[in-house]
Every structure is written in structure tokens, then in C-alpha cells.
Amino acid sequence: MxxxxxxxxxxxxxxxxxxxxxxxxxxxxxxxxxxxxxxxxxxxxxxxxxxxxxxxxxxxxxDVLPVPVGAEALRFHLDRLRAQAPERATELYPEEREQLAEILAGTAPATAGLVVAVAEVLRDCWGHEHPKQEDIFCGNLYGWMGERVGPVLRRLLDVEAEREGLRARVGELEAERHATNAVLADVTVAQRAEERAAARLRGLLAESPRPAPGACDACGSLPESWCPDCAACQKGCFGGFDGNACTHANASWGGAS
Missing domain, CATH: 2.40.50 (OB fold (Dihydrolipoamide Acetyltransferase, E2P))
Structure with a gap:
């Protein structure tokens, strides 16, 4: 149905x-x-x-609802965005900052002294005893503030723009940090691999027998057993072949008899 x-x-x-x-x-x-x-x-x-x-x-x-146009359409759109993301309800959207910048074009931002003065006027409005009839005191003070709200809004808009710039810079720095951390991680892995390889090499060298100081680098024969005439290893290691070619008379290993 x-x-x-x-x-x-x-x-x-x-x-x-x-x-x-x-x-x-x-x-x-x-x-x-x-x-x-x-x-x-x-x-x-x-x-x-x-x-x-x-x-x-x-x-x-x-018979049909009016379609928002111009500034009303922008407000309608932004109100929908805020309804969808309540956590951003207090933030100005880029479209709103552009609209405010256009409205406040040529307006100088409020000085620190003006900001303090506006706060003091608010304090006076809130603190005095309000009459039951027309409150002329507050009316005058609110009128004074209304004439100066433009510079205050300009200062607020500048602060909003500065905050957005800082947020963007923080995002860039975080991206750079992640990239740097990735590079450092790769370098650390490579260094550890080199350290392990060096440790293995040191272990292999420690296991290999080494000749005594002054001995033959090839066979380890000490100088006491070398030929006293030619100061050559009896095994001919320094000559690069087996058997010593020394033929001196006092050579006890195949010299002249």
C-alpha cells in the first residue's frame, strides 16, 4: 500500500x-x-x-520551499556541516573566513588596548545594577562596543588565519619527522647488519692460528732454526717453494756436506 x-x-x-x-x-x-x-x-x-x-x-x-541563495545558501550549507560534525561547531570554516575577510576589507585589527577596553566595558555592563526600566547605561556601553566590533573581528580573523597556518606547518613537520624516522630506521638496520658481519669476521680471525712474533709467516718456524748464513727459513717459505735452496756448509738440512 x-x-x-x-x-x-x-x-x-x-x-x-x-x-x-x-x-x-x-x-x-x-x-x-x-x-x-x-x-x-x-x-x-x-x-x-x-x-x-x-x-x-x-x-x-x-507549494515548494524556497531554495537558499547567496549568503543564506552558505549559512545553510555550513549549518549542515556543523550538524554532521559537532566537534567542529566552534570553528570557522574556510568559506566563513573568506566571507569575513570580504566584509572586513580595509579594517585594521584591534590593538591590545582596545581588546582590554572592550573587556572592561563588558565587566561594567555585567556588574552594575540593572534598572527595571530602560537600561541607558548598558545601552550606551553596548553602543560603544558595537562601533568597535569590526577591529575586534579583524583581529579574531587574523588569529584564526595564523592558527590555520600553524596547523599546516605542524602537519608538514610531522610528515618530515615520519620520513626522517623511516630513513633512520633503514640506516640502523644497515649498521646492525655491518656490525654482525664484522663480528663474524673477528670470530673467524680469532679461530685462525697466528705465527709467533718474528716467525715465518707461512710455516711458523722460528728464526733459531733458520740458516745462520742466509737467515732463510729452512723450509724455503720465504722463497715461495718447498725445500730451501740454501747450500751453505753449516746448513743442517741439505746444505753442502
Whole structure:
């Protein structure tokens, strides 16, 4: 079964200035309206038919809702973004900063002295005893502040821009840090591999036998057993061949007899 439809308008304005939007449709096709926004004495949960609204006096109807344009469209868009991301509700979006910059073009930022003066005026407004009739004192002070809100907003906008710049720089530094850490990790791995290779080489050298000081580098024969005439190793190691070619008379290993 399809949902009921209605030919009643989607929006109605009554004589008291209230705006009503169609929120539901009855089974017999009548539009049911809820008040749009806060109207004194009218609960938002009340649903009224077109006939009910006629008793209040209908001064206008619309079959489609108006499409926001210009600044109103921007506000509508940003309000939707904030509804989707409540954590950013207090931040200015780039579109808003651009809009403020255009409005405040040519306005110099407030000095520190002006910021302090505005705070002091607020303190005086909040602290004095408010009369039941018209509060001329506060009216004058608020008027004074209103004339100076432009420079204060300009200073706020500059601070917002500076903060965004710092955020961007922090992001760049974090990216650089991650890249540096990756390079250092690669260098550390390579150094540890070199250290392990050097340790293995030192171990192999420690296991190899070494000749005594002054002995033959090849066979380890000490000089005491060398030929006293030619000071050559008896095994001919210094000559690069087996057997010593020495033929001196006092050579005890094959010399002249």
C-alpha cells in the first residue's frame, strides 16, 4: 500500500506571523502542519490541518520551499556541516573566513588596548545594577562596543588565519619527522647488519692460528732454526717453494756436506 499524498501546500503562513510546514499527511490526504520555529504559546509538537490553520487566518501558502541563495545558501550549507560534525561547531570554516575577510576589507585589527577596553566595558555592563526600566547605561556601553566590533573581528580573523597556518606547518613537520624516522630506521638496520658481519669476521680471525712474533709467516718456524748464513727459513717459505735452496756448509738440512 502506497503512502498517502496530499495536494495541500507544503508551507502556510497565518495571520499571527507563524510559519507552518507540512510534516505528515492523513490517510484521507489532508496535510498536517507543525509550526516552524518557536512561536509563543504554540508547542512545536502540535499538528494542525489546513482547516485548523484557516481558523487562525491564512495569509500565504507555498507549494515548494524556497531554495537558499547567496549568503543564506552558505549559512545553510555550513549549518549542515556543523550538524554532521559537532566537534567542529566552534570553528570557522574556510568559506566563513573568506566571507569575513570580504566584509572586513580595509579594517585594521584591534590593538591590545582596545581588546582590554572592550573587556572592561563588558565587566561594567555585567556588574552594575540593572534598572527595571530602560537600561541607558548598558545601552550606551553596548553602543560603544558595537562601533568597535569590526577591529575586534579583524583581529579574531587574523588569529584564526595564523592558527590555520600553524596547523599546516605542524602537519608538514610531522610528515618530515615520519620520513626522517623511516630513513633512520633503514640506516640502523644497515649498521646492525655491518656490525654482525664484522663480528663474524673477528670470530673467524680469532679461530685462525697466528705465527709467533718474528716467525715465518707461512710455516711458523722460528728464526733459531733458520740458516745462520742466509737467515732463510729452512723450509724455503720465504722463497715461495718447498725445500730451501740454501747450500751453505753449516746448513743442517741439505746444505753442502
Amino acid at each position: 502506497s503512502a498517502p499524498s496530499s495536494h495541500d501546500p507544503v508551507a502556510v503562513t497565518t495571520r499571527d506571523g507563524a510559519s507552518w510546514l507540512r510534516h505528515a499527511v492523513s490517510v484521507d490526504g489532508r496535510g498536517l502542519y507543525a509550526v516552524a520555529g518557536a512561536v509563543p504559546g504554540v508547542p512545536e509538537c502540535v499538528l494542525a490541518s489546513l482547516a485548523d490553520l484557516a481558523e487562525l487566518g491564512i495569509v500565504g501558502t507555498a
